[in-house]
Amino acid sequence: MMIWLTIVGMAAVTLATRALPLLVMRGELPPWLTRWLSFVPVAVFTALALRPLVVSGGPDPRLMLGAPLLAGLVGALAAWRTGSVFGTIAIGMAAYWLLRLAGV
Amino acid sequence: MAMLPLWLGAAPFGVIYAVSALAAGLSPAQTLAMSLLVFAGASQFTAVGMLAAGAGPLAVAVTTLILNARHLLMAASLAPHLRGLGPWGRLLLAAQLTDESYAVGIGRYIEGRGTPAFLAGCNLSLYTVWPLSTMVGILLGRAIPDPAAYGLDLVFPLTFVGLLVPLLKVRANRPVALVAGALTVGGALLLPGSWYVLLAGVGASGVGAWIGGRLEHEGRERSANSTNAKGANSANGKGAGDDPTPGGAP
Numbered sequence: 216m217m218i219w220l221t222i223v224g225m226a227a228v229t230l231a232t233r234a235l236p237l238l239v240m241r242g243e244l245p246p247w248l249t250r251w252l253s254f255v256p257v258a259v260f261t262a263l264a265l266r267p268l269v270v271s272g273g274p275d276p277r278l279m280l281g282a283p284l285l286a287g288l289v290g291a292l293a294a295w296r297t298g299s300v301f302g303t304i305a306i307g308m309a310a311y312w313l314l315r316l317a318g319v
Numbered sequence: 320m321a322m323l324p325l326w327l328g329a330a331p332f333g334v335i336y337a338v339s340a341l342a343a344g345l346s347p348a349q350t351l352a353m354s355l356l357v358f359a360g361a362s363q364f365t366a367v368g369m370l371a372a373g374a375g376p377l378a379v380a381v382t383t384l385i386l387n388a389r390h391l392l393m394a395a396s397l398a399p400h401l402r403g404l405g406p407w408g409r410l411l412l413a414a415q416l417t418d419e420s421y422a423v424g425i426g427r428y429i430e431g432r433g434t435p436a437f438l439a440g441c442n443l444s445l446y447t448v449w450p451l452s453t454m455v456g457i458l459l460g461r462a463i464p465d466p467a468a469y470g471l472d473l474v475f476p477l478t479f480v481g482l483l484v485p486l487l488k489v490r491a492n493r494p495v496a497l498v499a500g501a502l503t504v505g506g507a508l509l510l511p512g513s514w515y516v517l518l519a520g521v522g523a524s525g526v527g528a529w530i531g532g533r534l535e536h537e538g539r540e541r542s543a544n545s546t547n548a549k550g551a552n553s554a555n556g557k558g559a560g561d562d563p564t565p566g567g568a569p
Binding site: 217218219221222224226230231232233235236247249251252253254256259267268269276277278283286287295298299302303311312315 | 394
């Protein structure tokens with residue numbers, strides 16, 4: 216039930232951001248807001264990439280510096296060189312499995 | 320036809336989204352409903368990650384809001400081209416606006432060949448590809464009963480590494496990522512649920528905007544100094560305040 220509520224809430228705010236400017240906007244957004252919004256994806260992507268790699272899940276989160284972080288760094292290198300999300304996933308996963316086989 | 324590369328780009332993400340969503344505990348119906356109702360890739364990925372970490376509806380909706388606030392910009396820049404349409408026509412076009420269809424659609428308008436029908440075609444084609452690829456992902460996800468056993472939960476952060484790292488080639492994004500990293504680790508260790516996403520999303524982008532504003536001030540002062548004294552005076556007058564809104568052109 217909570218998940219359905221979440222989906223409806225997401226749908227509402229997404230529609231609002233898409234439709235409001237087209238329905239009510241007359242002028243332009245203020246430049247400081249434009250600049251702020253332009254940095255949001257970088258900030259959110261960083262948060263979502265980093266948390267599962269360095270902080271353990273569950274009710275008692277702890278810092279973990281192990282195979283997931285190393286695999287993430289290998290993936291980051293692949294992303295820098297290839298610019299491809301799928302290259303990043305493939306090489307990062309390969310690194311993770313190798314690390315696990317090596318006992319890290 | 321102009322959308323073909325974008326379908327190829329979007330479809331695999333639809334598949335990965337669905338696999339991650341099932342792994343996070345969403346039912347197949349919920350996974351598909353999110354693709355149909357929300358129809359925003361980055362937000363759906365984010366929501367799945369947050370739900371897996373036990374986040375509530377409010378935290379997810381607020382994060383979706385700030386993540387999708389960029390659509391405000393896109394819709395705002397389309398608005399002048401769509402003045403001729405009635406409100407329902409505009410609402411219909413807006414409801415399916417995405418990064419991809421915006422990019423192709425506005426490109427046509429800039430070339431002077433844009434039409435609402437072309438934009439609607441871009442929107443609709445993606446709105447077909449996205450749920451279809453989600454369904455493929457649902458089938459695939461059900462074939463792998465325990466993705467975590469293979470370390471497949473790592474696909475999720477690696478997806479974001481792949482999206483993030485190319486953005487870091489833009490210099491202005493680097494301090495934002497650095498601050499976001501610090502806020503993420505601190506927030507994830509100290510705050511409940513997924514509030515770290517919101518903390519990093521709002522905080523770090525604000526820092527980036529502030530730094531960007533300062534650099535713009537300096538740049539303007541420098542260029543003004545090198546051109547003429549009158550310009551330098553006005554730029555200095557403007558730059559003297561700590562107002563974070565460096566506003567319109569002098």
